[in-house]
Amino acid sequence: MLALNAQDIHMQQHAASKQEAIKAIAGELTQKGLVEAGYQDGMLAREAQTSTFLGSGIAIPHGTTDTRDQVKATGVQVFHFPNGVDWGEGNIAYVAIGIAAKSDEHLSILRQLTHVLSQDGVEAQLKTIRGAEEVVALLNGKATDPQALVFKPEMILTGFPATDMTTLQAVAAGLLKNHHCLDSHGVSALMASSPVHLGQGHWLLGAAEGVQKTGISLVMPACSLTHQSQPVSALWCMAANNALHLPVLETLMEWKISNQLSTCTNDSPDALIAALTQGSSLPSAPCEPATLSDAMAIDGESGLFTVTNAHGLHARPGAMLVNTAKKFSADIKVANASTQSPAVNAKSLMKVIALGVKHGHQLQFTASGTDAEEAIAALGAAIQDGLGEHA
Numbered sequence: 001m002l003a004l005n006a007q008d009i010h011m012q013q014h015a016a017s018k019q020e021a022i023k024a025i026a027g028e029l030t031q032k033g034l035v036e037a038g039y040q041d042g043m044l045a046r047e048a049q050t051s052t053f054l055g056s057g058i059a060i061p062h063g064t065t066d067t068r069d070q071v072k073a074t075g076v077q078v079f080h081f082p083n084g085v086d087w088g089e090g091n092i093a094y095v096a097i098g099i100a101a102k103s104d105e106h107l108s109i110l111r112q113l114t115h116v117l118s119q120d121g122v123e124a125q126l127k128t129i130r131g132a133e134e135v136v137a138l139l140n141g142k143a144t145d146p147q148a149l150v151f152k153p154e155m156i157l158t159g160f161p162a163t164d165m166t167t168l169q170a171v172a173a174g175l176l177k178n179h180h181c182l183d184s185h186g187v188s189a190l191m192a193s194s195p196v197h198l199g200q201g202h203w204l205l206g207a208a209e210g211v212q213k214t215g216i217s218l219v220m221p222a223c224s225l226t227h228q229s230q231p232v233s234a235l236w237c238m239a240a241n242n243a244l245h246l247p248v249l250e251t252l253m254e255w256k257i258s259n260q261l262s263t264c265t266n267d268s269p270d271a272l273i274a275a276l277t278q279g280s281s282l283p284s285a286p287c288e289p290a291t292l293s294d295a296m297a298i299d300g301e302s303g304l305f306t307v308t309n310a311h312g313l314h315a316r317p318g319a320m321l322v323n324t325a326k327k328f329s330a331d332i333k334v335a336n337a338s339t340q341s342p343a344v345n346a347k348s349l350m351k352v353i354a355l356g357v358k359h360g361h362q363l364q365f366t367a368s369g370t371d372a373e374e375a376i377a378a379l380g381a382a383i384q385d386g387l388g389e390h391a
Contacts, residue, residue, distance in 0.1 A: 004076070004139055009132035013079045018087045018096075021079065022047060022061045025098035028077040034100040035063075035070050042067025043098070050319045050388070053087040054350050057126050062099040065311055065389070074101045078135060082127070094126045095135075149244040150179050150215035151277060153269035157219045165195065165227040165235070168219050169205060172237035175217035176207075181239045186210020190237065198252065200261040201233030211241040216248060220265055234265055248276045274342035302366045303376040304337060305383040313357035315349075317387030322349045324382045330369030332379075337362040346379075 010028065015021035026040035042063030046052065053059045063070065077098045084092040129135055155175050162168045173190045176182040182190065189209040196204045217237045225232035236252070238245045255261045264272060309317050325332045325346040333343040334352065338361040344351035346365065357363065363383070367375045 004078070004136045006132040006136055008076060009078045009080065009135045011080045011130075011132055011135070013081050014083060015081060015085050018047065018059070018061075018085055018093070019044065021081070021085050021093075021096055022098075025061060025077055025079055025096060028079075029075070029098055029100050032075065032077065034073050034075045034077075036072065039063050039067055039070040039100065042070060046316065050316050051088050051091070052315055053089075053091040053093060054315075054353075055091075055348070056350070057084075057092065057094040059085075059087050059091075059093040059096045060099055060315060061096055062101070062315065064316075068102055071100045071102050076100070078139065080126070080129065080135060097139075149248070149277065150181050150213050151248070151273055152179070153273065155179060155215070155217045156269040156272065157217075158265070159222040160219055161223075162219075162221045162225065164225065165203070165232060166191075168221060168225075168232070168235040169193075169195070169237070172205065172217045172219045172235055173207075175219070176215050176237060176239050179213075179215055179217075181211065181213045181215030182207060183210045183212055186212075186239060190239070195227070195235060197228070197230050198236075198261065199256050200259070201231040202252075202256075202261045203227065203232060203235045204249075204252075205235060205237045207237070207239040208241070211239045214238075214240045214242050214244040216245060218265075233262070251276050268340075271340075271342050301368075301372040301376045302364070303380050304362055304364050305380050306362050307357050307359065307383060307387075309386060309389050310359055312359050312361070313353065313355070313387075315353065317389055318353045319349055320387040321379065321382060322347055322352055324378055325375065327378065328367075328369070328371045328375035330367040330372040330375045332365060332367045332372075332375055334366075335364045337364040 013021075013024065015024060022043050023040060026035070026043050029035045029039065030037050043061050045067075046064045047061060049064070051059075052061045079096045079098070081094055081096065084094050085096070087093040125138060129138065157171060157175065160168070160171055162171070169191055173182060173187045176190075177184070177187050186207055186209055190205060190207040193205055193207065198204050215238075218234060219237075220234045221232060238249070252261070255264055264275070267275070307313055313321070332346040334346040334355070335341050335343040336355040336357055339356065341355055343364075343366065344355065346352060365376055365379055367373075369375075
């Protein structure tokens with residue numbers, strides 16, 4: 001896991017061009033003993049090949065694969081440009097994260113950064129952020145948009161040894177309180193409320209008092225329980241002071257109608273949250289590698305391709321893949337079949353890099369639209385050709 005501290009952050013920086021910004025960042029990477037001086041040439045060469053602008057006001061300048069021998073230790077240096085830097089093609093970078101990484105180490109760094117920086121509202125926060133500690137908290141995922149829904153994998157608890165509904169309520173309320181969604185008054189109000197049976201063993205409990213942030217927790221008992229003569233397999237708790245929870249509630253109702261409630265909790269917490277908040281496909285039963293294409297199937301075309309790039313899908317081949325997808329009007333989704341990831345938008349560089357694709361991983365594409373067949377063929381050909389690299 002990438003560990004940032006305030007000494008890695010350089011606030012209130014100014015640069016007339018991205019080349020000037022990259023030179024300054026390379027200088028700090030060298031000063032901190034992370035790279036040799038020659039790494040700067042690799043960073044500039046990498047930028048000349050393909051822009052390292054990720055989106056949301058963020059750029060990730062780094063060296064080429066043939067300058068990795070200039071890297072002494074994995075690390076980053078973060079530059080904050082309050083006035084922005086023109087990163088080309090009309091893109092303005094407010095934060096540039098210079099990366100020094102050996103081999104596949106860069107993939108974990110990119111995945112962490114893109115997971116955090118792809119959240120809604122991050123660009124606005126980066127423009128106005130004031131201190132290095134705030135930047136550290138944001139990049140480490142500890143700072144979130146106060147208007148964002150709080151629903152994280154650690155708020156889903158499976159196999160809890162409860163003997164009654166009251167115990168489940170207490171645990172669910174505690175999860176919401178620990179994530180600053182409820183205060184003590186809200187916990188008491190939630191405990192005094194009566195859950196509603198959604199069906200198929202799933203129960204719903206809502207809180208409107210003492211709510212600090214809108215959030216959701218889910219607790220599933222280890223053994224079969226009953227409440228009011230009905231089975232209990234899961235308790236959903238929603239604390240709400242706005243309407244952010246309503247899309248999740250609507251999806252749960254749709255799953256109830258389609259008899260998916262009973263199997264939705266078979267999936268991993270990450271996949272379940274993605275299905276509820278991002279509209280990703282939800283398997284109706286535990287996934288097996290052979291059935292991944294069925295789990296993310298849509299009307300249209302599909303293809304499964306193996307990434308042969310020695311260093312995986314880092315920024316340059318990732319950008320090549322995304323640019324290929326953008327040539328087509330079709331709606332294109334991609335999932336990392338090797339890690340059973342949820343499907344994401346293949347035209348978003350942040351989301352593609354966040355898949356953490358390494359050498360040998362398989363990518364599952366689905367596309368719908370008038371040029372879907374051509375899109376799948378072009379993506380397959382691009383991957384086979386090494387996505388701009390000699391694999």
